[in-house]
Amino acid sequence: MKLTNTFYTLALASMTFGLVGCKDGGTTVETSAPPATVDAHDDHEGHAHPTEGPHHGGLIELGNEEYHAELVHDEDSGSVTIYVLNAAATEQIPIESTEITINVKHDGKPEQFKLAASPDATDPQGKSSRFVSTDAELGEHLDDEGADPKLVLTINGKSFRGTIEHDHDHEGHDH
Template identity: 65%
Template sequence: MKKLTTTFAIGFACLAISLTGCKPAPTADSGAADAHQGEAAHAHPTEGPHHGSLIELGNEEYHAELVHDDAAGTVTIYVLDSAAKAQVPIAATEITINATHDGTPEQFPLAASPDENDPEGQSSRFVSTDKELAAHLDEEGAEPRLVLSINGKSYRGTIHHDHDGEGHHDHDH
């Protein structure tokens, strides 16, 4: 009987923990925050504010937006907030896109190019004029990934480059 009581007590404790989880203590606006979290997972835009492809960073803690401009020969990354709407300046002089070309890993740095609203020493925009990077984004098997650090935390995001969504119709896929 003692074994059954112990098993029941452990089972009850596990049930209580699973029902309460590790949620933070409620605050005055926690209902709005919970509703927003549900929306954020499904209601953020499918493209960024500059009409580029979105890249998820962390558990949607941040996003990045990739804008590929064939005419200018540039690849631009904008660092965005969790809702993928507002630019987030970070303290970095460059960020990196890793891609594989013919089975060989390659790294492509994108230099900070601060927007007019970015504070001194920070940038929310990073640019590359490397034509090889632009070509690799569209290659089969390149598996491009963005690597950057925000407030001391490293983030990696898989790049799903959608050429057609950006009005680029002059490439074969």
């Protein structure tokens, strides 16, 4: 029995040495990099992100894409409307606020504009998904160099701040 155990031990050791042991000098083991893959976050993990909101306005990211807001600027009337949207930026989300704020810099000084709640017909009582300012000065300041406009609002008790990128075609406009 002792001879059998010794035999198995030697056989196992030689097999292990053969697998792990010396390699002849001319042989190299190459490992290749895994095949290239597309980063799953590039397509936002399967959910689509529109380039504009349901009202054809610019989108504002709130939080880590927890919500979005949409800015619609009517240059003829000077009004600015903000719609609060879901994470996919496809549906309006009514919130419990009577107003929201847009902060801008004008001539190097901070200026604040309040947008009043203007509930859609489908918004429940006491909530609004739409906020409006008829102050033409706000619309003008959104285009100012260095204005750095920020939207500030509270959703379900949590404060959100989003950067407004108000880009539109200026051809034909006399600003």
